[in-house]
Amino acid sequence: MANASLSARDRPYSGLMRSATAPIELSSPRSARSHLAPEDAFTSQLSPRRDHGAIVHDSGNELRPRTTRSKLESRSRSRRRKRSWKKLLWVKQSYPDNYTDQATFLENLQRNPRLQPYEFWPLVGDISVILQQVCSVTIFVVCFVGIFQERVSPVSIVGWGSFATFVGWLIWDSWVDSKDEDEVLQRRRSNRNRAAREQPGRRDRPQSSVVSLPPSATASVTNLAAAERAYPQIAIHHSHSTSAISLQSGKSQASDVARPPNDPSDEPKYRPLSSTLSGRPAMRLDTIKSAVLIYSTLLGLSPILKSLTRSTSSDSIWAMSFWLLAINIFFYDYSGGVGVKFPASLSTNAALMASTVLASRLPSTGQVFSLTLFSIEVFGLFPVFRRYARHQSWRYHVTLSILLVIGAGAGVGMVLGGEKGNLSPLKSGLLGILVAILIAIVAIGGCSWWLISLQKYKNAINGPWDQARPIIISRRLWDDD
Amino acid sequence: MSRRTYNIAMVCDFFYPQPGGVESHIYQLATKLIDRGHKVIVITHAYEDRKGIRYLTNGVKVFHVPFAIIYRSSTFPTVFSFFPLFRNIMIRERIEIVHGHATMSTLCQEAILHGRTMGLRTVFTDHSLVGFTDAGSIFTNKLLKFTLSDVDHVICVSHTGKENTVLRAALDPLMVSVIPNALVSDDFKPLPRPEPSSLPFAQHPLPAHPLGPNDTLTIVVVSRLFYNKGTDLLTAAIPRILENHPNTRFIIAGSGPKAIDLQQMIEQNVLQDKVEMLGPVRHEKVRDIMVKGHIYLHPSLTEAFGTVIVEAASCGLYVVCTAVGGIPEVLPSHMTVFAKPEENDLVAATGRAIAALRANKVRTERFHEQVKAMYSWTNVAKRTERVYRGISGDISEEEFYGADDASHWSVTRGRNFALIDRLKRYYGCGVWAGKLFCLCVVIDYLIFVFCEWWWPGDQIDIARDWPRKPPASDDD
Numbered sequence: 001m002a003n004a005s006l007s008a009r010d011r012p013y014s015g016l017m018r019s020a021t022a023p024i025e026l027s028s029p030r031s032a033r034s035h036l037a038p039e040d041a042f043t044s045q046l047s048p049r050r051d052h053g054a055i056v057h058d059s060g061n062e063l064r065p066r067t068t069r070s071k072l073e074s075r076s077r078s079r080r081r082k083r084s085w086k087k088l089l090w091v092k093q094s095y096p097d098n099y100t101d102q103a104t105f106l107e108n109l110q111r112n113p114r115l116q117p118y119e120f121w122p123l124v125g126d127i128s129v130i131l132q133q134v135c136s137v138t139i140f141v142v143c144f145v146g147i148f149q150e151r152v153s154p155v156s157i158v159g160w161g162s163f164a165t166f167v168g169w170l171i172w173d174s175w176v177d178s179k180d181e182d183e184v185l186q187r188r189r190s191n192r193n194r195a196a197r198e199q200p201g202r203r204d205r206p207q208s209s210v211v212s213l214p215p216s217a218t219a220s221v222t223n224l225a226a227a228e229r230a231y232p233q234i235a236i237h238h239s240h241s242t243s244a245i246s247l248q249s250g251k252s253q254a255s256d257v258a259r260p261p262n263d264p265s266d267e268p269k270y271r272p273l274s275s276t277l278s279g280r281p282a283m284r285l286d287t288i289k290s291a292v293l294i295y296s297t298l299l300g301l302s303p304i305l306k307s308l309t310r311s312t313s314s315d316s317i318w319a320m321s322f323w324l325l326a327i328n329i330f331f332y333d334y335s336g337g338v339g340v341k342f343p344a345s346l347s348t349n350a351a352l353m354a355s356t357v358l359a360s361r362l363p364s365t366g367q368v369f370s371l372t373l374f375s376i377e378v379f380g381l382f383p384v385f386r387r388y389a390r391h392q393s394w395r396y397h398v399t400l401s402i403l404l405v406i407g408a409g410a411g412v413g414m415v416l417g418g419e420k421g422n423l424s425p426l427k428s429g430l431l432g433i434l435v436a437i438l439i440a441i442v443a444i445g446g447c448s449w450w451l452i453s454l455q456k457y458k459n460a461i462n463g464p465w466d467q468a469r470p471i472i473i474s475r476r477l478w479d480d481d
Numbered sequence: 482m483s484r485r486t487y488n489i490a491m492v493c494d495f496f497y498p499q500p501g502g503v504e505s506h507i508y509q510l511a512t513k514l515i516d517r518g519h520k521v522i523v524i525t526h527a528y529e530d531r532k533g534i535r536y537l538t539n540g541v542k543v544f545h546v547p548f549a550i551i552y553r554s555s556t557f558p559t560v561f562s563f564f565p566l567f568r569n570i571m572i573r574e575r576i577e578i579v580h581g582h583a584t585m586s587t588l589c590q591e592a593i594l595h596g597r598t599m600g601l602r603t604v605f606t607d608h609s610l611v612g613f614t615d616a617g618s619i620f621t622n623k624l625l626k627f628t629l630s631d632v633d634h635v636i637c638v639s640h641t642g643k644e645n646t647v648l649r650a651a652l653d654p655l656m657v658s659v660i661p662n663a664l665v666s667d668d669f670k671p672l673p674r675p676e677p678s679s680l681p682f683a684q685h686p687l688p689a690h691p692l693g694p695n696d697t698l699t700i701v702v703v704s705r706l707f708y709n710k711g712t713d714l715l716t717a718a719i720p721r722i723l724e725n726h727p728n729t730r731f732i733i734a735g736s737g738p739k740a741i742d743l744q745q746m747i748e749q750n751v752l753q754d755k756v757e758m759l760g761p762v763r764h765e766k767v768r769d770i771m772v773k774g775h776i777y778l779h780p781s782l783t784e785a786f787g788t789v790i791v792e793a794a795s796c797g798l799y800v801v802c803t804a805v806g807g808i809p810e811v812l813p814s815h816m817t818v819f820a821k822p823e824e825n826d827l828v829a830a831t832g833r834a835i836a837a838l839r840a841n842k843v844r845t846e847r848f849h850e851q852v853k854a855m856y857s858w859t860n861v862a863k864r865t866e867r868v869y870r871g872i873s874g875d876i877s878e879e880e881f882y883g884a885d886d887a888s889h890w891s892v893t894r895g896r897n898f899a900l901i902d903r904l905k906r907y908y909g910c911g912v913w914a915g916k917l918f919c920l921c922v923v924i925d926y927l928i929f930v931f932c933e934w935w936w937p938g939d940q941i942d943i944a945r946d947w948p949r950k951p952p953a954s955d956d957d
Contacts, residue, residue, distance in 0.1 A: 087640045089661040089786075089810045090855040097658035097864050098634075098882070105654060106644050465610035465645035467709055467783040468805045468822035472717045 110462040117455060123448040125394070128401045129334045131440060132386055135404035137325050137351070140378045142411030144358050147367050151418060154370035165377045168385045169287070175392050177280065294376065302369040308360040317357050324354035328379070351379035409436020486518045486949070487869050490576045492593075494555050494586035496525035496543065500764055502788055503583050503608050506662060512539045513862030518950055522574050524567075526556050526588060540947035544570055548588070558587040560921060564595045564928050565936070571599060572941045578869055580604040581628075584611065584621060590628040594922070597631050598929045600898045602872045604865075605629060606636040607646045610785045610806050622649045623911070627918050630906045633872040636660050636865065638786040639807025655882045660864045661811070662786045664795060666853040668765075671797030672772045674846060692775070692839050698729045700831070701774030701798065703767055703789060704781070706737030711780030711803060716742050717824045718780070720750045722831050729755075729835065734770050736761040771796040775845070776834050782822055784808050790817070795852040797845045801834045803827070816848055900926055 085093060085101045093099075146152035309317060328351040333344035355375030359368045389396040413432015417423040423431070491511055495503045511521040516539070527533075527545040535543045546566055548556040570576070579596035581589030584607055593603045605628065611618045629635060629650035635657045637643040643657045692698060700722070706712045716739070719731060733743065733756065740758070747756050762770060767789075771777065777793035779802035787808045790800050794816045802808055804819040818837075820830035837843050871881035900922075907918040 087810060088813075089639060089659070089807070090813055096881075096883075097636075097660055097867070098655050100654035106648075109644070109648075461613040461648060463644065463648075464641050465783070465806055466612045466614070468803065470711060470714045470782060471821075471823035471825075472713055473824050 106463075108464050112458060112460050113462050115455075115458065115460070118448075118452050120448055120452065123451065124444055125397065126334075127444050127447055128397070129386075129390070130329075131444060132401055132404050133329055133332050133334070133383070135401075135408040136378050136382060137329060138408040139404070139411055140351075140355070140375060141325070142408070142415055143374060144355075144371060145415050146411075147362060147371060149415075149418075154367045158370035158373050161374045161377050165381055168381070172385055172388055173284070175388055295373070298369055298372055298376075302365045302372070305356060305359055305372065306362065306365055306368045309357055310360070314361060317361055321354040321358050324350045324357070328354065332383075348379055348383075351375065355379070405436050405440045406433050409433040412436070484518070485870070485873075485875055486520070487578050487873065488520045488522075488574060488576045489514060489578045489580055489869070490522050490524055490571065490574065490592075491580050491582065492524045492586075492589045493582035494526055494588045495583055496523055497537075498528055498531055499554060502662070505764075506606075506608070507582055508537070508541065509663070509665065509858040510862060510865060511541045513858045514865065515539050515541065516859070516950060517862055517866060519866070520574075520946055520949065522570075522576070524570065524588070524592065526550065526554075536947070542574075542947065546588075553585070555585055556587050558591070560591060560594075561925060561928055563588065563591045564598075564925065565932055567592060567595050568599060568929070568932050569936070569941060571596070571601065572938050573944045575943060576601060577873070578602045578604060580606065582606045583608050584625055585609070590624065593628050593632055594925060595929075597898065597903065598922070598925050602633045602869075603631075604634050604636060604868060604872065605632050606638075607642060608638055608785055610642060610645050610783055611649060613648070623914060626650045626910055627907070627914070627921075630910055630918070631903050631922075632656075634658065634868050636868060638662050639810050641807040641810065642785045658864070658868055660861055660868075661856065662788050662791075663856040663858045663861045664788060664791050664852075665858065666795050666849065666856070669768050669771070669792045669795035669849075669852075671795075671846070671849050692841065694839060695728055698726070698776065698835060698838060699774040700729060700731050700776045700778050700801075701771055701793070702731065702733045702735070702778050702780075703762070703770060703793075704735045704779070706733075706735050706739040706743065708739060709782050710737070710739075711782045711822065712737070712739035712742065714780040714782075714803070714822060714824060714827055715778070716746045718827045718831070719743075719746060719756060720752065721824075721828045723750075723752060723755050725828070725832060726835050731756040732759065732770060732774060733757070734759040734762045734767070767792065768796055771798055774798055775838055776801055776831070778831060779803065779808075780822070780827060781805060781808070787811055791852060791856055794848050797848050799834055799838055799843050799845055801827075801831050813851075815843070816851075 083094060085095050085099060085104075087101070087104055143152070143157050147154045147157065328347045331344055331347040331350070333347065352375060355372055359371040359375075362368050362371060386400060389400050409432040410429040411432070413428045413430070413435070414425050417428020417431070418425060489511075491507050493503060493507055495501055496507060497504055507523060511523060514521050522542040522544060523537075524544045524546060526548045532545050532547065535545070537543060546563070548559075548563070551557045571579075579592055579601050581593045581603070582605075583589060589605070593605060596603045611621055611625075613619070613622065625646075626649065629646075629652060633656075635646060635650075635652060637646050637657055637659050638661055640659050643654070643659050646652065647654050647657055702715060704710045704712070715733075723729060723731070740760075743756075743758065747753060747758070759770065771793055775798060777790065777796075777798040777800045779787065779790050779793075779800065781787065781803060782805055784806040787802070787806070790802055790808065791811060794800055794812055800812060800817045802817060802819065803822045805822055809819065818830045818834045820826045838845075867876070870876045903922060904919050907922055908915040910918050
């Protein structure tokens with residue numbers, strides 16, 4: 001019994017005492033272990049630290065606390081102190097003010113309490129999101145250079161781009177469809193369970209109130225709920241297109257028209273009643289409508305855009321578009337899930353502005369139109385698709401990343417090889433792909449490995465001096481109202 | 482045996498006329514040290530109309546030095562520009578000990594650096610807790626480490642503060658003393674209690690004990706209404722407390738950005754007749770507000786010491802507070818109910834406190850005398866004096882630090898002023914920071930040498946001292 005209490009008093013000392021706070025070169029016994037490894041993470045305060053102390057410090061520190069403690073005891077005995085020291089301020093203690101109680105000093109200290117060690121492959125997957133964005137920007141720049149040097153026909157670029165966009169839209173549409181059906185099925189099942197337990201008619205979101213109709217009505221409800229679910233996504237499309245238009249024209253006339261007549265964000269509750277077409281087809285029709293609108297608006301705006309920056313020198317345009325694209329890459333919403341309504345508007349706007357100023361360098365209206373439309377596809381719609389692809393399946397994400405790297409590498413290779421003129425486009429393209437894949441692997445693998453290896457330097461210190469995080473329950477109730 | 486007395490310079494950016502906890506700490510400590518026969522001057526920066534030299538009560542001489550203020554009344558950190566003026570004051574007033582206050586005060590940090598360069602003993606009092614997580618605190622901690630790499634002693638206001646400072650500046654724990662704040666208990670007296678025989682019917686609404694089951698119980702909150710003072714918790718808890726306990730009301734004094742949330746809560750729950758918001762109050766008026774209540778509620782999220790709960794207890798209020806920072810050390814458990822910084826727990830703790838008061842289990846009328854015995858500035862001054870004696874070598878090193886075998890710490894205890902030893906201490910601060918700090922110290926030393934040559938110390942006039950009091954007896 002006495003033994004146990006003694007070791008409990010010793011332990012905090014062995015974990016973290018003065019030696020831990022000493023300057024590194026002075027604390028010889030522990031200097032070999034001044035860094036934490038990720039596996040040192042622990043959540044509760046005392047008992048895990050005991051283990052960790054026992055496991056890690058067994059070699060050097062087992063003897064030290066005991067000797068210090070015996071000295072401490074002899075010291076206090078020699079001064080004939082009767083009462084033990086208490087960590088209180090209001091008690092008049094028979095100890096000097098700078099007395100440091102070895103048993104309790106820093107006992108509430110926690111190191112890396114909420115550490116989540118990274119794993120290599122998930123980290124690679126997360127980093128490749130950045131790679132995808134960098135590659136799409138590169139592809140866009142390559143396309144611009146191609147158009148600018150009149151090596152590629154702008155019509156072919158925009159044609160292939162639009163075709164890819166259309167295919168992408170079809171795929172995305174089917175994903176959303178299948179996901180919604182899954183969700184509706186699931187919810188119906190859980191609703192039945194819930195209905196068995198509690199009264200229906202809880203205050204909830206409109207879509208679930210639609211779904212919580214009696215099972216007999218669910219056949220038609222499926223479509224309605226699908227429309228409800230999918231509408232935020234179409235809102236993304238519209239937001240991108242409208243922002244692009246208003247950015248270029250400065251007039252919001254077009255953006256008013258571009259909005260669907262019954263915008264779901266305005267009146268979601270009446271949507272199922274007022275629409276004559278049920279859900280999904282209506283949404284598709286709206287998408288096509290707005291696509292046609294963007295197309296024609298751009299067509300009308302292109303002559304204006306062409307002469308927009310005629311009085312500005314090309315150097316300024318290059319510098320400006322470089323910075324704008326850099327802003328696009330740095331402020332892109334890499335963490336956003338599929339449900340984000342306006343992902344990183346600064347990033348998207350910067351990219352569209354870059355494309356606008358770049359397009360204004362082009363000599364013909366057709367080129368300007370192509371490049372602007374292409375930029376909307378690359379910066380506005382493609383990220384939505386990529387996000388969905390990543391959400392949908394790991395395989396899609398990897399495939400897309402590889403395709404993008406290959407595309408960007410080939411493009412850069414061809415553009416650079418074409419300038420020198422001593423390599424055939426195919427060869428330089430292949431070389432570019434090779435270099436790009438090499439760079440991508442080194443960058444992604446290297447960065448992941450580096451980040452993981454840096455984790456051992458992580459030393460987050462928490463303790464009673466930290467500002468507490470208040471836990472407030474009822475706030476949500478009156479913040480929402 | 483006559484004790485040695487010291488000439489002490491308190492340096493801090495925060496001093497009167499600006500109100501605040503650090504300000505009154507410095508003033509009270511200076512006054513009590515003068516009572517003990519020491520000479521104390523205060524160096525702070527110039528406030529709008531307050532420039533030059535002033536004398537305060539008890540002969541506290543205050544130097545308001547002209548420096549630009551950049552942020553929350555801290556001066557612009559120029560590192561060196563203060564040195565010539567500082568040296569002049571030190572020589573003129575024959576200062577032996579430089580005592581800086583508050584982490585956020587650049588004037589204090591510079592003074593400690595210059596003081597060491599001039600060969601003076603330095604003490605630093607830390608009044609705040611700083612975390613280790615965000616960029617701002619990391620920067621502050623690095624600066625603090627710079628200052629405290631070469632300091633003779635550090636004083637913290639609570640044991641939690643000591644742990645925090647030891648970690649932040651990598652100090653020897655024995656170099657850090659814990660000396661709590663105190664209060665002028667005569668300024669925080671409860672209302673005089675009438676003898677039951679002499680006054681059958683009290684005219685004013687006295688916080689009369691025993692409370693009947695239907696008497697109104699008043700909960701007082703005196704706090705700046707900021708996030709870190711836990712105003713969000715308060716806002717969430719008040720409606721629930723009032724719902725659970727019908728015969729209670731709140732008085733809230735203080736202002737701040739979160740006041741509007743409180744106002745909104747009051748209007749949303751229609752509690753205008755139950756919650757009274759007084760707005761900003763002067764420190765002198767705090768006692769008059771406190772004595773209107775029975776319970777003091779302190780929902781702060783971080784607190785190094787929490788003088789205000791001591792003041793509340795001294796006024797005879799039962800204290801409900803969150804157990805954060807140094808607060809659990811401050812008051813004995815029969816005066817307080819602790820809560821976790823959670824809405825539910827705060828409501829529950831307040832409920833317990835109300836129940837205890839209604840059951841008449843708490844002898845709040847004794848609190849004042851008890852607090853008076855616990856905290857007094859005289860005691861603080863006495864304990865601070867021991868620190869001064871320790872660093873000046875008037876107490877032997879064994880007695881001051883204890884016969885400790887950790888010999889490597891004696892390097893950092895800052896006993897000697899040799900430049901090379903000081904540089905060694907600074908060099909250990911970090912790979913880059915260490916070199917930068919060494920550079921600063923070398924430049925500081927060169928400035929010192931230049932000053933010695935340009936304005937020789939023996940040509941600077943010595944100021945006449947305020948007549949000293951005979952040193953107070955030690956057995957206080």
